[in-house]
Structure formats: structure tokens, C-alpha cells
Amino acid sequence: MWFLVHDLLPLNRPEWFSQNTILRYRAWIAILSRVADGFLCNSRQTDDDLREALTRFHGLSTGYRTQILPMGYVLADGGGTNDTTRPTHARFDMSTPFALMVGTLEPRKGHEDVLHAYDVLWREGHSGRLVLVGRLGWQVDALREEILNHPEYGRKLFWFNDVDDPELVQIYDACTGMIIASHAEGFGLPLIEALGRGKPVLARDLPIFRIHEGNGIRFFPASATPEALAVAVRHWIDEAQAGLIAVSRPESDWGDAARLLLQALEPCAA
Known part of the structure; x- marks a missing residue:
């Protein structure tokens, strides 16, 4: 067994x-x-x-x-039943740049840190948008309320908790890049899913993510304050939009x- x-x-x-x-x-x-x-x-x-x-x-x-x-990293790879090619109606405007986070809302995923960093950016007049994709987890009731009652919710902040594989592929392909802010991971599957779609990644500086260093990842300090993370996000977005981050797709499947x-x-x- x-x-x-x-x-x-x-x-x-x-x-x-x-x-x-x-x-x-x-x-x-x-x-x-x-x-x-x-x-x-x-x-x-x-x-x-x-x-x-x-x-x-x-x-x-x-x-x-x-x-x-x-x-x-390929969703529905290996002959599964999910059809990632069928058209999916966009629930938000994907033509305007946005950063993506993928993963269940739970304490270790770092959503709160990223949201507060974006609060800093938005107060400074930054136009960047943040899209969260993931089901509601545990011990995040306060975060859920903060998201749903946020003044930018539905404008610069979006959260979708019922995304299937075809829609997720569509969102990956439209995003500027993905942020993975987990405080700990066994692997971090969204990281290689994003790289597999050719998207740059901004990751918390953890050993588990360093093994992908050089493949299109920028890092921010593990203990970054919202202000420091906001600076890292701003620089990363500027680099990504200027095409200055070369992305290498993962080799394994x-x-x-x-x-x-x-x-x-x-x-x-x-």
C-alpha cells in the first residue's frame, strides 16, 4: 500500500x-x-x-x-474529461492588465499580505488589478469580509470561488502574471501552472520556490511588510508588462x- x-x-x-x-x-x-x-x-x-x-x-x-x-502543469493533461478548449464567457474584463492569485483562501496562502500591499498601491493611485481564484477555506472569515466589503471589490479587486479548469486556463492566459505568497507549501502547483502558460511569477522567498529560480520568477522577502511588498509588486508588474522577464516552461508533466x-x-x- x-x-x-x-x-x-x-x-x-x-x-x-x-x-x-x-x-x-x-x-x-x-x-x-x-x-x-x-x-x-x-x-x-x-x-x-x-x-x-x-x-x-x-x-x-x-x-x-x-x-x-x-x-x-497542464490542466486536464493525460486525456482527462475536462475540455480546456471550450469557450468560456469572461466574468470580468480580461483586456485590462491584472495580477492573479490561485489557491484556497486559508491562513498560510498569504492573501491578506498581498491585499494589504495592493491597498498601499491603490492609495498611491496605482491602477493595477488583483484577481483571486480559489474556494473559501478555513480561519479566514475576517479576510472574506474584508474582500467582499472592500471599496475596490468589483473594480480593481475580484474573487471567484467556483472556477473550473477551462475558465482557469483562460484567466491564466489573460493575466500579467501570478503572485504566490504562501508562507509554506509542499510544492506550490499554481507556480508551475503559471510558468507552463508562459506567465511570470512573483513568489515569497521560500526554499520550495527557489528550486524554480531562473525560470521566470521574481522573489520578495519572506517577512516583507505591506509597504515592501507593494514596492516589489510595482517593480514586478513594470518588468512583466515591459517583457523583461523571460519565462521557461517546466520540463516535467x-x-x-x-x-x-x-x-x-x-x-x-x-
């Missing part, structure tokens, strides 16, 4: 999750420590975090295998992930 692990954040950063989630996650890891033959991890960081957790909490350092799976998954299981089948 093999299990897919995306991150160890409920163990390592419990303050970002509900008590029920923390308890269930700890129970899940405890069960896996007894029954798993192997673990499929979405990054080297997740692999390292998993091994550390199994040793620290369960005294387990051998008796299992791990395999790192590269994540693909979902086919690579499938092949490595099957290779990991081959010894079990034999």
Missing part, C-alpha cells in the same frame, strides 16, 4: 488548521506508519519532512520506501508523474 503525501503542514504548522484537522492528520500519519509500504511525495521537501516526522513521532526510519513525483508512480510500484508487483 502506497500513499500520496502533499505536505506535513498540519503537523509542522498546526496554528494554520482546525483542531479536528490536526487530530485527524496525526491519526492518519500514525496509521500510515504501521501499514504503508511506500509514500509518493510531491517534492524533496515533502519527502524530507515525512521522513523526519515518521522518525520523530513514531521512531520509524526504515521499512518503507519513498518516491518523489514531479507535478505536471503528468505523464512523467505517472511513469514514476508505476516504476515505484514495479518491485511490489514483482
Whole structure:
């Protein structure tokens, strides 16, 4: 039995999750420590975090295998049922430049930091728009109210919580670039989805994102204030709109992930 692990954040950063989630996650890891033959991890960081957790909490350092799976960036890649070519009616004006954030609204994603940075820009008269795509998560009731009651909501600030793959592709293709402000990630799939669409990325300076350095990413300090982040956003937008950020598409795809998954299981089948 093999299990897919995306991150160890409920163990390592419990303050970002509900008590029920923390308890269930700890129970899940405890069960896996007894029954798993192997673990499929979405990054080297997740692999390292998993091994550390199994040793620290369960005294387990051998008796299992791990395999790192590269994540693909093409939505509906591999012959899925989603048709990313069908026309989608735009719910907002995509002809005017905008920056994009993709991901569930939850504490670790950094939406609040980016919104407050844009507040600084808007007070200075900047015309940039910010589009948020992601379902409502947990522990963000105050952020939800701040977004919905924001004076720029529907003008320079948009939030869509029900976007399907075809519409997401359309939004990726129209955006100036994507901001990923997460305080922690196991991988950060929207980052390579954006690069895969040829879009530059502004990312919080985390080790998990540094592995993509040089592929079209600019970084802002992990502990940046709203004012410092506003400066970084302004410079990044200017560079992106001037075509000064060269973007390299990721090399791996979902086919690579499938092949490595099957290779990991081959010894079990034999």
C-alpha cells in the first residue's frame, strides 16, 4: 500500500488548521506508519519532512520506501474529461492588465499580505488589478469580509470561488502574471501552472520556490511588510508588462508523474 503525501503542514504548522484537522492528520500519519509500504511525495521537501516526522513521532526510519513525483502543469493533461478548449464567457474584463492569485483562501496562502500591499498601491493611485481564484477555506472569515466589503471589490479587486479548469486556463492566459505568497507549501502547483502558460511569477522567498529560480520568477522577502511588498509588486508588474522577464516552461508533466508512480510500484508487483 502506497500513499500520496502533499505536505506535513498540519503537523509542522498546526496554528494554520482546525483542531479536528490536526487530530485527524496525526491519526492518519500514525496509521500510515504501521501499514504503508511506500509514500509518493510531491517534492524533496515533502519527502524530507515525512521522513523526519515518521522518525520523530513514531521512531520509524526504515521499512518503507519513498518516491518523489514531479507535478505536471497542464490542466486536464493525460486525456482527462475536462475540455480546456471550450469557450468560456469572461466574468470580468480580461483586456485590462491584472495580477492573479490561485489557491484556497486559508491562513498560510498569504492573501491578506498581498491585499494589504495592493491597498498601499491603490492609495498611491496605482491602477493595477488583483484577481483571486480559489474556494473559501478555513480561519479566514475576517479576510472574506474584508474582500467582499472592500471599496475596490468589483473594480480593481475580484474573487471567484467556483472556477473550473477551462475558465482557469483562460484567466491564466489573460493575466500579467501570478503572485504566490504562501508562507509554506509542499510544492506550490499554481507556480508551475503559471510558468507552463508562459506567465511570470512573483513568489515569497521560500526554499520550495527557489528550486524554480531562473525560470521566470521574481522573489520578495519572506517577512516583507505591506509597504515592501507593494514596492516589489510595482517593480514586478513594470518588468512583466515591459517583457523583461523571460519565462521557461517546466520540463516535467503528468505523464512523467505517472511513469514514476508505476516504476515505484514495479518491485511490489514483482
